[in-house]
Amino acid sequence: MNKRVKRLALGAATAAVMTMGGFAPAMADTVLKFISWQTDDAGTGEWWHSAIAEFEKQHPGVKIEFTKAERSSYADTMTTLFAANQPPQIVHLASFEFQMFADSGWLEPLDPWLKKDGIDMTGWAGQKTCEWNGETVCIMTNYFGFVMAYNKKILGEAGIAVPKTYDEFLAAAKATTKDLNGDGIIDQFGTGHETKGGPGQYLTEMLNYIIDAGAYWTDKEGNITIDTPEMVEGLTRWKTVMKSGVSPVDMSASDVRKLFADGKMAMRLDGPWLYGTTEKGSAKSDIVYVAPPLTPPLGGSSNVLAMPSDIPDDQKQLVWDFIKLTMTPEFQRSYATMGGNTPPSPKADVSGVEKTIPHFPVLLATMKAASEKGIDRVPTGLELYYNEFSKMIMEESQRMIIQDLDPAAVAKTMQAKAETIKG
Amino acid sequence: MTDTVQAGRRKFFDLARPSRQHLLGYILIAPAVLMVAAIIVWPLILAIDLSFQQVKIPRLGGASRPFSVSNYVWLFSSQEFWLACWVTLKLVIVVTAGSVGVGLSTALLVNNRFEGRTVARLGMALPWAVPEIIAVVIFAWMFDTSFGLFGWLAIKLGFADQMIPWVSSSTAAFWAVAITMVWKGFPFVSIMCLAGLQSIPSDYYAAAKVDGASSFQRFRWITMPLLMPVLGVTLVLTLLWVFRDFSIIKVLTGGGPLRSTQTLSIMTYDQAFQYHNFGRAAAVGVLTLVICIIASLLMLGRRSKSIY
Numbered sequence: 001m002n003k004r005v006k007r008l009a010l011g012a013a014t015a016a017v018m019t020m021g022g023f024a025p026a027m028a029d030t031v032l033k034f035i036s037w038q039t040d041d042a043g044t045g046e047w048w049h050s051a052i053a054e055f056e057k058q059h060p061g062v063k064i065e066f067t068k069a070e071r072s073s074y075a076d077t078m079t080t081l082f083a084a085n086q087p088p089q090i091v092h093l094a095s096f097e098f099q100m101f102a103d104s105g106w107l108e109p110l111d112p113w114l115k116k117d118g119i120d121m122t123g124w125a126g127q128k129t130c131e132w133n134g135e136t137v138c139i140m141t142n143y144f145g146f147v148m149a150y151n152k153k154i155l156g157e158a159g160i161a162v163p164k165t166y167d168e169f170l171a172a173a174k175a176t177t178k179d180l181n182g183d184g185i186i187d188q189f190g191t192g193h194e195t196k197g198g199p200g201q202y203l204t205e206m207l208n209y210i211i212d213a214g215a216y217w218t219d220k221e222g223n224i225t226i227d228t229p230e231m232v233e234g235l236t237r238w239k240t241v242m243k244s245g246v247s248p249v250d251m252s253a254s255d256v257r258k259l260f261a262d263g264k265m266a267m268r269l270d271g272p273w274l275y276g277t278t279e280k281g282s283a284k285s286d287i288v289y290v291a292p293p294l295t296p297p298l299g300g301s302s303n304v305l306a307m308p309s310d311i312p313d314d315q316k317q318l319v320w321d322f323i324k325l326t327m328t329p330e331f332q333r334s335y336a337t338m339g340g341n342t343p344p345s346p347k348a349d350v351s352g353v354e355k356t357i358p359h360f361p362v363l364l365a366t367m368k369a370a371s372e373k374g375i376d377r378v379p380t381g382l383e384l385y386y387n388e389f390s391k392m393i394m395e396e397s398q399r400m401i402i403q404d405l406d407p408a409a410v411a412k413t414m415q416a417k418a419e420t421i422k423g
Numbered sequence: 424m425t426d427t428v429q430a431g432r433r434k435f436f437d438l439a440r441p442s443r444q445h446l447l448g449y450i451l452i453a454p455a456v457l458m459v460a461a462i463i464v465w466p467l468i469l470a471i472d473l474s475f476q477q478v479k480i481p482r483l484g485g486a487s488r489p490f491s492v493s494n495y496v497w498l499f500s501s502q503e504f505w506l507a508c509w510v511t512l513k514l515v516i517v518v519t520a521g522s523v524g525v526g527l528s529t530a531l532l533v534n535n536r537f538e539g540r541t542v543a544r545l546g547m548a549l550p551w552a553v554p555e556i557i558a559v560v561i562f563a564w565m566f567d568t569s570f571g572l573f574g575w576l577a578i579k580l581g582f583a584d585q586m587i588p589w590v591s592s593s594t595a596a597f598w599a600v601a602i603t604m605v606w607k608g609f610p611f612v613s614i615m616c617l618a619g620l621q622s623i624p625s626d627y628y629a630a631a632k633v634d635g636a637s638s639f640q641r642f643r644w645i646t647m648p649l650l651m652p653v654l655g656v657t658l659v660l661t662l663l664w665v666f667r668d669f670s671i672i673k674v675l676t677g678g679g680p681l682r683s684t685q686t687l688s689i690m691t692y693d694q695a696f697q698y699h700n701f702g703r704a705a706a707v708g709v710l711t712l713v714i715c716i717i718a719s720l721l722m723l724g725r726r727s728k729s730i731y
Contacts, residue, residue: 076696083701085483100699104480184578185586186569196590197677248569250590387697398680402592 030062032318033088035077038303039068042276047339051331055322062318064090072198082106087308089319095129095140095301096200099383102132108309109135113320119327123346125371126301129378138304139323142335143344144271145299145366146208147359148292151283154188154266163293166212166237169267173246176266189265190246194253199390201253204298204377206397208269209241210234211375212294217389217418220374222381224422227415235400235407242401261287269294271302272363275340289359291366299370300377336360342367385421392417467712474705481701494706503682503690504707508714511666511686514601518665521605523658526612531646533613534620544617551610559674562603566590566675593683596676600684603671608664612657619653620646659722666715687711 034052038044052064069077075097081087082101091098091107101107114121114136121127121136126143130136150162158176163169173190180187193205210216215230225231241247248259254277260268261281268274269292278287291297305326307319325331332348335341340357342364343350353360382389393414400410438447473481474495476488498504533544550558565572566589574586589599623646631641669688672678678685678693685693687707695704 079480079696079699083480083482100480104482184584185575249588250568385698387699391693391697395679395681398591402680 030315030318032062032064032090032315032322033067034064034090034092035067035069035081035088036092037069037071037074038092039066041273042279044273044276044339044341047331047335047341050334050338051322051326054331055325058325059318059321064322082308085310087311089307089311089315090322091138091306091308092141092303093138093306094200094303095126096378096383096386098130098138098304098306099132099386101306102137103384106309107132107137108307108316109137110139110306110320110323111136117324119324125342125344125346125367126376127344129301129376130304138306139327140301140344141305141326142302142341143300143367143371144302144342145363145368145370146269146271146292146297147274147289147362147366148267148269149260149274149278149287149289150267151260151263151265151286152288153263153283153286158266162290163267165293166209169293170237170241170244170246173241173267174244177246186245186248187264189248189259191241191267191269192251192256192259192265193241193247194251194256195242195247196250197252199387199394200377202394202397203390205253206234206238206393207377208292208294208298209237211296211298213237217379217393218381220380222379222422224381224415224418226418227411231411231414232408235397235410238397239400239407269298271299272341275357275359289362291362295369296373296375297366297370298377299367299375382418382422388421389418392421470705470708473702474709476702478702479699488702491702494702497703498706498710503685506682507685507687507690507707510597510682510684513597514604514684514686515662515665517601518604518608519658519662521601522608522612522661523654525605525609526657527616527654529609530613530616530620531642534617547613548610550606551614553607555607555670556674558607559603559671562599562606563675566599566603590676591680593681596680596684600672600675603675604665604668607671608661611664612661615653615657616650619650623649655722659719662718662722663715666711666718687714 036048038048048066052066056063074094078087078091078093078097078101082104087106091101093101098107124140126140127136130138130140154176155162155172158172160172160175161168163172169191175190176188177186177190178188179185194201195205210231211234213230213234215225215228215234217224217226219225242249248256251259256265257268257270257274257277258281259265260274261278261283263281263283263286275289278284281287305323307316307323311319326335327345329345329347329349332343332345333350335343336348336350336353337356340360340363350360350364357363378386379389396410396414396417399405400407437443438450472487475490475492477491477493478488529547533540533547537543566574568574568586568588568590571586571589573589574583577583577587578585587595589595627645627649628641631645636644666686667688668686669692672684672686672689673692676684678689688711691704691707691711694700694707
């Protein structure tokens with residue numbers, strides 16, 4: 001009996017020790033939540049994982065919970081989390097959506113943190129976008145320039161040279177749009193644009209032609225500048241491209257990229273992220289990257305890192321350590337070597353990246369060209385209303401195409417509606 | 424004295440007594456009532472409260488903004504709201520009529536005895552069993568303008584000489600949404616109607632046949648009146664489903680093009696998550712609820728008593 005009691009006591013004690021032991025590390029860990037749409041992006045996702053691994057190595061007992069949220073519902077997810085007082089500690093947002101959170105006072109001003117560590121942000125590409133009401137509320141993670149990728153086999157078979165201007169681009173797109181098997185359905189497109197999905201992406205796609213025509217939505221002071229001859233020309237070009245059938249319609253950007261990567265499209269204007277898709281496509285060996293024929297190249301800020309203003313101070317320090325780590329020259333270099341992206345840091349050593357990513361010099365050149373011209377997708381003065389503005393522009397452009405309206409009249413309507421939105 | 428009090432308490436909690444039996448009922452349904460209050464009534468009160476505040480993004484536990492009717496003023500003067508009401512009404516009529524038409528027809532069909540009836544019944548219920556989002560993604564592929572099955576069929580059958588722009592034409596987009604909703608909605612009507620049809624005694628039909636009633640007369644004077652109670656409830660449930668459905672439109676067209684498929688539920692979402700106007704979104708949501716309540720009362724209330 002006595003033995004049995006002893007055994008039971010021993011068993012209970014062992015179980016208790018093992019249970020406590022199992023809990024102990026979990027209790028000691030601090031977990032930082034980090035939600036992103038890039039967790040499994042080719043290259044960029046791996047870069048984030050490497051930064052997390054290095055951070056966890058430098059901070060024993062601190063874990064980063066890296067969770068994916070789809071880009072299509074990302075803003076909804078973040079809005080819900082902030083509204084429910086449950087924001088992730090590491091805030092990753094697109095550069096056109098952080099403004100609403102900053103305007104509500106939910107993002108920590110980062111100037112004191114930068115000052116404390118003596119970090120000089122001079123020359124950091126796109127960092128000005130992160131200033132909100134005179135304060136730095138985020139760090140620009142990516143600033144990019146658009147490039148043109150083309151399928152040399154398709155252009156070669158059509159006997160077309162690589163286009164250098166809008167007119168040549170349109171002619172090449174028309175010449176390479178074909179019904180290959182004669183069933184009445186186009187199987188090969190000259191180019192491709194997303195026309196189904198978010199208005200933000202629609203705006204980005206049409207902006208290539210608008211900028212090339214010398215137009216933009218606002219000036220540097222934030223005045224609406226849509227009703228101009230240049231904008232009419234830009235809208236005319238967009239209408240021409242979409243009505244001439246050289247692009248598939250009602251497709252999402254990822255479907256268009258896949259189509260291009262699989263050799264069913266001759267040319268595609270896109271950002272650095274296209275490379276990840278083309279590397280996995282069946283036409284990989286035929287794809288060449290060059291500077292876009294539409295100049296200056298579309299470019300601008302892409303995504304930012306920030307921290308919520310109402311998390312405990314010890315967590316703020318950890319989040320800042322993580323942000324700082326991603327800003328180091330080493331990680332800025334690996335942002336290029338691993339992610340295939342153009343790092344925003346002026347101190348990043350990107351020498352030799354072209355050995356693994358042959359078109360990297362083109363990416364750098366277009367990023368610099370866009371940066372020098374001050375090009376950005378988010379128009380000055382309309383940051384807070386970007387979604388409403390982009391939806392209005394998308395709808396008016398669709399109306400122009402569907403109802404065959406005069407671009408000059410459409411520009412006037414857009415101007416009036418944009419002024420109403422701005423208030 | 425203490426014994427008397429304790430005896431009194433015992434009597435009060437003696438749930439076996441006929442006069443106390445109703446208490447047992449209340450106690451048993453209390454958890455469900457509390458749950459409903461927590462997940463439906465409380466958010467509803469929050470939404471009504473939010474609709475009277477000029478708020479962009481609210482924060483749980485945050486300070487309330489001053490009372491304002493500006494969201495409702497904006498709503499009633501907004502062309503977008505009236506257009507959304509019109510689109511919702513069109514969709515409710517088309518989809519409800521389509522679902523009831525197809526659902527009743529298929530129920531009448533599979534109510535007959537024929538070889539393979541079980542398989543036909545299973546096939547009829549299949550769209551109901553497919554998760555909505557999966558069904559919509561499949562339909563989105565079939566309606567694809569560049570490579571979709573419906574466009575290809577239209578060309579092959581000679582109805583069109585090129586692919587149909589299902590999602591970039593206002594009329595086509597509306598019908599693409601309506602067809603998808605009817606496909607997803609008719610099995611529910613079928614199942615309900617089939618249950619109703621099976622409860623009609625076969626003697627009635629036999630007697631009518633003896634009296635020389637034709638098939639149509641038997642349908643008009645026996646089937647329809649006896650099916651009406653089931654059909655009435657089914658009609659209201661289908662109507663409410665069309666009213667509140669979000670995922671089919673969101674995935675298929677996103678409310679476009681040119682807001683031709685933007686219903687009140689899509690407008691609520693856009694105001695909240697696209698434009699970050701939660702106050703306005705709450706106002707649209709509250710008005711949608713009011714419209715749904717009125718529609719349900721009209722269909723289930725006194726005026727519709729005759730259908731029962």
